[in-house]
Amino acid sequence: MSRDDPFAGGVAPRLRRLDRDLAEAIVDAQCRDWTADRPDRVGFARLGQVRREVGRAAARYRVSPRAVDRTAAPAVLLAGLLVVAPLLWLAPDPGRPLPLAAIAVAGLWAADLFRAGLRRLRIRRARHAPDRAAPIDDPFRYARARRTIESCAAAARADRSYRRRGAAADLEYALDWLSAAQEELPRVR
Template sequence: MSDDVFGGEVEHRLRRASARVRAASLDAQARDWVAERPDRVGFARLAQADYEIDRAAGRFGAGLPPHWGRTLAGMLAGAAVSLTILLTARQAASLPVLLAAIGAGPVVAQAVISFIGRFRPRPTPGPPAIDDPYFHGDLTRRLEACAAAARVDRSEEHRAAADDIGRALIWLPAARAEE
């Protein structure tokens, strides 16, 4: 993540912030489940903040889903396998051939998606987000910068994102109080 609070478009900054909050929420939830750090409410409040941040990012543009390339490759591979089975069968309308085509397509699609997903870059190991003493302060500063940029935007939809960010900024201190 860049060190510049104002670096990049607001949508991309919000997506990065959402990813950080989601990681912290999952870390806090996993720790609660193994009772390493009992916390019944903090991760839920972080998840609510993530929802609001993601909603604000969505107001800046529909954008593509995060892993659209591998999803598209999987869908195309699944369709290709199904069509190959149907076009090469002697009796394409027979029940076993139809069942094979229907069953093989999704299985191949998921296999391709999983295979491509294995090659994504791994994050560098460091302290879990929930243990970072600067997590809340840095995230709050970044979200306030995004809210300021959203408030002065010409688009009414973008200005509405500032309200979503404001709600996220309410949830973050509530989550921190639970730690």
């Protein structure tokens, strides 16, 4: 298999999407292990190894993971509408340096506050939400991850840059860990 879909974008966005998928599956499996809903401390640890190797490959492509969740944009919007715009409207001569700096700082803190509030709201809503199936048990997810990793490794091997060719080796490790996570090798005891 050389590449899954030549129109799916370059290697970097595919790696970023894969990283997000893996993170979701890992956190979900870890929660289920903590709450004894699906006790298994090995599967998510191995998926974590996959994610580490994928992250190392992504670092060779200079992909930085985005630390923005779903609450960031509404929080910024709310802070802009409810705090920054009224302050700009009401303050006398807000174009001077000090008032503008104060307004910017107020907007920043308000965005943080709104973000914390929105997160608390989301947690409260999730308390009674129906549960879904664990993504770590989904075989199609493993197949998709394997396909993505293989195609990215093929693309990395054919890359002109020496640094990016090194990503192929990391992705090979990631494939090993992925199959270890899926197949759950037998152990002592």
